[in-house]
Amino acid sequence: MIVRKTAMISGVFSSLCLFTQAQTFDQYFTVGISNEGKHKGMPYVAAGDRSYIIGNQDGNFPDMGGHVKGEMGGLWAHPIKMMDGFWVKIKDIHSGESAWLKDADEFINYPHGNKLVYGKPLVNTSVTRFQFCPDGKPGIIVEYTLKNHAAEARSITLEFAAKTDVSPVWFSKETGVNDASDVVEWNAVQSTFTARDEQHPWHIKWGASQPAVEHLVGDKVFLPEQTIGNGAAASLTYKIALPANGAATIVFVVAGSNRNGKEADAVYQDLQKHHALLLKKKNTSYRVLLERAKITVPDKSLQQAYDWTKINTAWLTRTVPGIGTGLGAGLMEYPWWFGCDNTYAVQGLLATGNIELAKQTLHLLFEQSQKVNGNGRIAHEISTNGTVTNKGNTQETAHFIMCVGRLYEYTGDTSFIREVYPYIRQGIDWLLGEKDQNHNLFPEGYGIMEIRGLNAELIDVAVYTQQALEAATMLASAMNDTGAKARYDSLSVLLKDKINKEYWSNEQSLYCDFYGTTADAISACKGAIEQVQLGERSDTGTARMVTYYQQLKDAVEKMPAASQGWVLNKNWVINTPMETGIAPRERALHSLDVIRKENCGPYGPYLSAAIDRRHMMTIATGVQAVAECRYGRIDEAMWYVGKIVETFGQTLPGSISEMMPDYGCFTQAWTNYGMTVPLVKYVFGVQPDAIHKRILLAPQFPSNWKEGKIEHLPVGDNVFSLSVEKAANTVKYTVIQQKKQWGIVFSTEYEKGSQYYLNGKLLDGKPLLIPMNGGKNELIIKD
Known part of the structure; x- marks a missing residue:
């Protein structure tokens, strides 16, 4: 001094x-x-x-x-x-x-x-x-x-x-x-x-x-x-x-x-x-902030946690001169920017209408990745001094491209797309070129689960690559890149089929942790043993875990050399085929039931259910909630959302900890994914299509809710509100939007004997998709 x-x-x-x-x-x-x-x-x-x-x-x-x-x-x-x-x-x-x-x-x-x-x-x-x-x-x-x-x-x-x-x-x-x-x-x-x-x-x-x-x-x-x-x-x-x-x-x-x-x-x-x-x-x-995408629901604990999740997100916004503005990962340990965390958190920002921060965050990731990589790869961790400490796990590039597609759906704005599209093309080439050495469409490399030795063809990498190809198809169309559009579309269909064929385990009724050779499986076991022995995993059962992986390694070493899907850890990311909706329905429902029964703790899926049955995180529970929503199981989804809500305020009043129920970062950005996406996108059913100036509505209320509303949700240049009221034999939906030139398409499953009234007029036939004019609309369904 x-x-x-x-x-x-x-x-x-x-x-x-x-x-x-x-x-x-x-x-x-x-x-x-x-x-x-x-x-x-x-x-x-x-x-x-x-x-x-x-x-x-x-x-x-x-x-x-x-x-x-x-x-x-x-x-x-x-x-x-x-x-x-x-x-x-x-x-x-x-x-x-x-x-x-x-x-x-x-x-x-x-x-x-x-x-x-x-x-x-x-x-x-x-x-x-x-x-x-x-x-x-x-x-x-x-x-x-x-x-x-x-x-x-x-x-x-x-x-x-x-x-x-x-x-x-x-x-x-x-x-x-x-x-x-x-x-x-x-x-x-x-x-x-x-x-x-x-x-x-x-x-x-x-x-x-x-x-x-x-x-x-x-x-x-x-x-x-x-x-x-x-x-x-x-x-x-x-x-x-x-x-x-x-x-x-x-x-x-x-x-x-x-x-x-x-x-x-x-x-x-x-x-x-x-x-x-x-x-x-x-x-x-x-x-x-609280008025934007404001919800009113019967469950007041859920409503409070939803509101404060939006507040927590504002706390994590970091603006640094010379670098830009973006959403930090968590406090106190991770106030800087992450590719992985933000590809979940940005989806929560979009669901709650925080479009500008979503765009700023994606732009920061793009700019910093371009500086340090320049080949389409998205960085994993960026300190606020501008230093990139990890140039990027494979999953993050795919997930980033997917998120850019989500942003485009919410804004319909091609200016940002035009800026990043060349880098997105590079990203697809990097995933299916440098990171796919055996040319089987499954990129190699680390994904969300950073487990030593698990540098293989991981389930989350494959799934998000498939989603990236779907998003890139849409973005290529926006840029009139017809050749790329056709290629990405064809590859997305092919990769979806390959994932469902190669990663599914009939024996376990689960998707596999990764696809690879017996040598890859042996390497993964060795890496896990080293990680446990080095104390990189905070688990008191070190001897038990080492024994598990040693026995697994011994068993694999006796197997003939082959390439297949492997279930070693039952990491929570095996849920991603359901989260993204690419799993066939019957298989998905069976797998969701198995996960709920066998792989969950008191607050949702264990991070690695095969061996480490202690740790749970808001992101894993949130992904599981979205997975249930994808297949219309709203009550099951709200069970998982409720588990996140249970941890509200257990460390800091007004916040939810990263690790459930009360440790890790005391506030975490990607928690917003599980708190907001199930509610906005599935319970209230808001599916944006700002590209064509329309919104698809497919509300799915929990069975014990009689009413609810979402107000002042921005989609493109429009602002939208929806209220739902249930009575004994009647459901009334009131839709209000600012822009009269926008279209609303209301999706419902026709029930025999029901009558559908749109703005007082009885609809003929069996309406499944009900178009609405701009302004205010009232749909009443009577049993």
């Missing part, structure tokens, strides 16, 4: 906002979720798209996380970290009583920020801390409101102690960018501290809405928690007058820049002047 004192560039302190009496930032958004004093040692986040805070729900900032060991918490403005954390001490000047605010009685989570409540840290004194990160600004606002419960006025000192850690994001050291000591400088004119990394242009600045009466740096500062790193300790002390039975508020701002101190100063001044306006703007953005 290096500490310097200097009067920096002159600032106009009078323009800063002084603390106000009893005015709190959370007045604009009153609905939050409390931890009720529980889970104090669990993490939280207050996030904007440019910055976020991660700490514990007791108000402290312990060293947390593994990617940058112990450094994943604190205050971040990617691609840099700003602080390890901050701690506040208050003292009654008259009595001398003092206390650190380090054990919050309650934590309340809001979409836009969080509140921590400290009951009575001093006699007759209560404190609340509210914090939020404005969107578009690399900075953080923290507000402390002190309330005096005594009949006489009092004077309180408040010490704000901070530990800087101006340092780079994960995977910087490997590229030659190393963290250096922080240089701390005091600005007496502005009453602020500035810190910068000694060897890089990264800067942060912090201060409060009134002048400090004392400042300390270095060894003179006491911190309630000791933290690692090359940062520096600094504290600011303020004198606060508390009126009798009154309150006062002080506002702190921390601002950062990865480029220079001038920019950090500009952000700081902006946040001090406009923090109230920025909070109102942030609240408005969340209200808009």
Whole structure:
């Protein structure tokens, strides 16, 4: 640590906002979720798209996380970290009583920020801390409101102690960018501290809405928690007058820049002047978010989890200068971008009408992959410093192409397609060329399950390649590439048939983990043994697992050399043929029943049901829900969705953990896939076709629902709503859309003896597809 004192560039302190009496930032958004004093040692986040805070729900900032060991918490403005954390001490000047605010009685989570409540840290004194990160600004606002419960006025000192850690994001050291000591400088004119990394242009600045009466740096500062790193300790002390039975508020701002101190100063001044306006703007953005694709359903727990899933997605949006905007994977360990995670999460964004973020995310993946690969391959993991740490697993290229097709269905916009289509053509060639050495249409290479030695022709890779070919057929048509369209269409049909022939196990009534030779199966067993022994799998039954794979390897070694499908792990991705609907119906239903009966735990499919019957994830359960939806089994699908809902708030109020029920990342982007796609695409039955300015509707309500509605769902340039009301012998569907030139096609299974009334007119015949005009339509079906 290096500490310097200097009067920096002159600032106009009078323009800063002084603390106000009893005015709190959370007045604009009153609905939050409390931890009720529980889970104090669990993490939280207050996030904007440019910055976020991660700490514990007791108000402290312990060293947390593994990617940058112990450094994943604190205050971040990617691609840099700003602080390890901050701690506040208050003292009654008259009595001398003092206390650190380090054990919050309650934590309340809001979409836009969080509140921590400290009951009575001093006699007759209560404190609340509210914090939020404005969107578009690399900075953080923290507000402390002190309330005096005594009949006489009092004077309180408040010490704000901070530990800087101006340092780079994960995977910087490997590229030659190393963290250096922080240089701390005091600005007496502005009453602020500035810190910068000694060897890089990264800067942060912090201060409060009134002048400090004392400042300390270095060894003179006491911190309630000791933290690692090359940062520096600094504290600011303020004198606060508390009126009798009154309150006062002080506002702190921390601002950062990865480029220079001038920019950090500009952000700081902006946040001090406009923090109230920025909070109102942030609240408005969340209200808009919640109104878009808004659902009202009988199951209020499901409705709450659905709403907060959309909120969680906003928390994970990362904007980084020089790279772009995209959906990060999860907090706290994976705030950067992944090809695999986003190919699921983007589908959830589309289902809830968050079209712009879906497009931004896909564009970021495309641009960064083009830079590092340039051959159609989509990168797996991209740090916020722009470093690609894995150039891409095979499945991700196929899945990306599929998602671009989904985006086109929702937007009908060819501008983005025109930009990425050449790379998509390269991607198909890469999958069926370099990655298909034996030319059997099954690309080789790692897929979603990153198990050592499982570098074979995996089921998920084959299935998503088939889906990529279907999407590429549509995209080639949009680009008038008739030769490619015909080729992709023919290959998609052929690959679908080959998957159902070669990957199906009659013995197991399941699809296989992979297709390959006996040598491939032996390699997979050896890799699994090595992975278990190296401790890469967090399973206490190491000996049992090694024995299982050793016995399996011994059995395979005795078999004659042959190519076939292999069921070794029963990884959850064997569900992908049902998820995508390419499995024949009778086979699919039988397999879905087997999975539910034999391969599921309390929260859905085990990740590897053959041996590791402990771990479950929201994505696996979500994929299973979609698979059930594909075959019209909505009640079964909602059972899986309900399992995700059960885990809501078990770590962080308002969020769902990656690993079910309560560990891994405490909020995860791809959870939205299982929470939103089954509801929007299948329960409400919204099948977009913006390409032809129409929407196909095929609602399938759970048997115990009598009503429900989805409102304000964007599809292309249209906005659409649907409500469903069930009575004893009648079902009424009300459809409203903004654009009258758009068409609605309502799909229903004709039931003998039923009568169908469209806008009051009885329909003749046996209607299966009912066209509707623009505007408002009412369909009534009477038994």
